[in-house]
Amino acid sequence: MTGLFKSKSKALIGVDVGSSFVKLVGLSKHSKGYKVESYASVHLPEGAVIDNNVQEVPVVAEAIEKAFRIAGGKSKNAVASVPTSVVISKDLEFSRSFTEDELEEQIKVEADQFIPYPLDEVAIDFQIKGPSKDDPELNDVLLVACRQDNVQSREDAVNGAGLQCDYIDVDTYALERVFPLLSDMHDLKDKTVGLIDIGASNMSLYVLEDGEVVYSREQVFGGNDLTHHLSQASDMSADEVERAKKTGELSEDLVRGYVDPFKQTTAQQISRSLQFYYSSGTHGELDMLLLAGGVAGLDNLDKTVEQELGIRAQIANPFANMQFNSKINRTKFDADAGALVLACGLALRTFSE
Template structure:
C-alpha cells in the first residue's frame, strides 16, 4: 500500500516538484525549535511539468540533482508529494477492534465502493482518526487513494537522480503540516484561513478550519499569463519576457498597462474561488488570507487583495519561528518562503508524533 500516514523517525528531505522548479528542504529540531539545515531551488525547463503532470522526467531529474548540489543536505531520505487533485479521500466507519492488517484486508475487499478505478491500478493507505464516533465500537478511518502511475511518475524522477523515496505524501497534508508550525503567528480569533497558492499555471485555494484543510480547489490560472502579456506587448521571446519580469527591466508603461491589469485578474480569480468555497460549504467567510506560491511576492498584490476582498492578507512564511543554519541565505529563503510550503510540510513528516 502507499504509505501516506506511517510515522518516520529518519530525517527527511522534502522534494516539491512544481511547474517551474524543483525545491528541496531539510529541517532539524533542537530544543523544541525547528531549524532549516539546507534548501535548494532549481528552475525547470518550460514544459517539463504541465498542470502537475511530469512530461519530461529526465529534465526534472536534472533539476533535482542541481537542487541537491545547491543544498548539500546531510541525508538523502526523500519525501515527495502527489498533487491533491490526483488523490481520492474518503472517511469510512470500521470496527474499532480490527488490527491494521485486518483493516487493510477489509478496505481492499470493499475498495470498489470507494475507488472508481481497478484496484490493481491504485495505491492507497489509511489512518484511524482520533475523533470519536457515536458508536464506541466503531472508528472513523481516513482512506486516501491515487492511481499508482501518479506515484510512479515521481519515483521515476528520483530513480533517474539516483535517489529513493521513503515517503509519498499528499500536497494538502503537507500544506496542513506546514501551516501548523506558524499557525500561532496568526492574529487572535483567526479560525478559518484561506491559502491562495498562485503558481505558474495553476492557482489553488485551500481553506483550513482550526488547522485542518476542509476545502481545496484548483483552476488553470497563474503567473504564466503575466509572462505572456509581457511577451506579447513588448515583442520578446517567452524566455526574454520571463527574465525581464524578474529583473524588472521593462518599459515605463509596464506597471499601468500590464502589471495592474494582471493583478486585477488575480483579484477576480481569488474572489471567484472564494465564492465557490462559500457556495459549496456552510461557510460564508474566512478570517484571513495567506498568499503562497511563486507569485505571492508580486509587488502590490497582497495590498490590492486586501482592499478589494476585505480580508486581512499576508504572505505565507513557514519559517517565521525557525532557526537557520549559517549556510542559509536569509534574504533568499525569505523571498522563496511562500513557494516552500509543501517542501516544508514534507520535511516535517519525520517529526510526526
Template sequence: MSALDFLRKKNKPLIGLDISSTTIKLLEFSKHGSGYRVENYAVKPLPPNTVVEKNINEPEAVAQVLKALVQSARTKTKDAAVAVSGSSVITKLVEMPGDLNDEQMEAYISTEADQYIPYPLEEVALDFDVQGPSQKNPDQVEVLLAACRSENVETRVGVLEVAGLTPKVVDVEAYTMERAFELVREQLDDQDEQVVAILDIGATMTTLSVLVDGKTIYTREQLFGGKQLTEEIQRRYGLSAEEAGLAKKQGGLPDDYETEVLEPFKDAVVQQVTRSLQFFFSSSQYNDVDHIVLAGGVAALEGLAGLIEEKLGTPATVADPFANMSIASRVNSAALSGDAPSLMIAAGLALRGFE
C-alpha cells in the same frame, strides 16, 4: 493495489521536494529544541513542458534536474518526501470495526476498497489513517482512506530513485499545506477556531485550501498563475520566456510596465481569489473567511496582499514558514526570504521527518 505513504509517521530528517510545473524546490530542516532550523534550501528551473499541470511528462529530464539540485545543495540526507496534487487523489471517510489492528485493517480495506474507489484496485496506490471513534457507533472507528492512480506515485518515486534519493513519503499537497500552515498559524491574530483560506498561486495553477481550526475542509485547483504575467511581459516587450522571467524578478522593464502590465495582473489575481472563495461559499455552510494567507510565487508580488485586503475586506498575509526558524550559515537567507511564500509545500514535506 500498491502501498502509499500519505499518512504514516516518520522519525528521520527528510528532504522535502516540491516538483511544480516550472521548478523543483528542495528544503531540509533539523530540529532545535521545540523549533526547526533550515539546513538546506535550493531551487532549480525545469525545462518547459517537462511538468504540465502537476503531471510529470518527461521523468528523465526531471530526474536530471533533481540530481543537479541535490548536488548543488550538498546534502548528505538521501531520504526524501514528495507530493501528488490534491486533484489526483480521492479521499473518503469510512467506518470500520474498532477492534482491528493495522494488519487486519489493511486486509479489510483491501477487500472493501473497491466500493469506494472508482478505479481497478491494481491501478491504485492506497493508504489509510484512523481518525478516531465513530460518533454514531462506539464499536466503529472513522478511517480516512486516500487513493491515487499508481502511475502518479510511481513516476515520482522513479524520478527520485534516478536522482540517487530514497523515496520515503509520497504525500498529498493538501495535507502538506495543512502541515506547513502550523508554521505560519502563530503569525495570525485570534488563532482558535479561525476559518483560513490559503491561496497557493503558482506558475500555472491556483489551489485554494480552506482550514477550520487548522484542519482542511475544502480544496480546489484552478488553472491560473504567474505564467500569465510572464507571457504578457514576453508579448509586450519582445522578450524570451527566460528573459521575461528574470525581468519579472529582477526589474529593469520599461516605465509603463507597472501601470500597463503589473497592475492589471494584480487585478486579475484579486478576481481569481474572489472567484475561488465564491466556489467555496457556494458549496459549504460558510459565507466568509477570517483570514487569507497567500502562498506560491505570485504571493511575493509587492502590494498584492494589501490590494486583496482592501478589495475583499479580509485580513491578508503573505506566507513565511521560516519567520521563527534559525537558518544555517550555508543557506542564502536573502534568497530564502524572497522564495518563502513558494516553499510552503516543500516545508510541509520536510516536516514529515519530525512527526
C-alpha cells in the same frame, strides 16, 4: 499499501515538483525552533510537468538533482507529494476488533465501491484516526487513494535524481503541517482561514478550520500568463523574465503595463474562487486569506487582495521565526519564501509522529 502515513526519524528533504519549478527544503529542529538547513528552486523546461502529471521523468529527475546540488543538504532521504486534486479521500468506520490484515481486506472491498479505476492501477493507504464518536466499537479510518502512475512517476523522478524517496505525501497534509506555524504568527486559533497557493499554472484554495483542510478547489490560473505577456512585450526570453520577476529587475513601464494589471486579475481570480467556496455552502465565512506559491512574491499582492476583496490578507511565511544555516543567502531566500511553503510542509514530515 504504500505507507503514506508512517514516519521514520531520518531528516527528510521536502521535494515539491510544480509545473514550472522544483523546490527543495531541508529543516532541522532545535530548542529554539526550526532551522532552514538547505533549499533550492530550479526552473523546469516547458512540458516536463503538464496538468499535474510528470510527463518527462528524466527531465524532472535532472532538475531535482541540480536542486539537490545547489541546496547542498546532507540527507538523501526525501518526501514528495501528489496534488490534492488527483487524490480521492474518504472517511470510513470499521470495527476496532479487526486485525491489520482484516482491515486491509475490508478497505480494499470498500475502496472498490467508490474508486473509478481498476484497483490494480490505484495506490491506496489509510490512517486509523481513533475511536468513532458515535460508536466506541468502531474506529474512524481515513482512506486515501490515487492512480498508481501519479505516485510512481514522482517517486521515479526523486529516485532518478539519486535521492531516496521514502514517502509520497498529499499536498493537503503538507499544508496542514505548515499551518500551525502560520497560525501562531497571525493569531489564527479558532479562525476559518483560506490558504491560497498560486503557482505557474494552477491556483488552489484550501479552507482550514481548527488546522484541518475542510475544503479545497483548484483552478487553472497562474504566473505563466504574466511571464508570457512580459516576454512578448520585451525582448527577454521566458527564462530571463523568470529571473527578472524574482529579482524585481523589470522596467517601470513593464510593471505599470503588465505586473500591476496582473495583480488585479489575481485578486479577481481569488474572488472567483471564494465565490465557489461560498456557494458550496459547506463551511463558514473566512476570517483571513494567506497567500502562498511563487505568485505571492509579487510586490504587495496581499495589499491589492485586501483592497479588492475587503478581507484581511497576508503572505504566508512559515520561515519568519526560523533560524537559517549561514550558507543561505537571505535576500534570495526571502524572494522565494512563498513558493517554498509546500516544500516546507513536506520537510516538516521529518518531525511528525
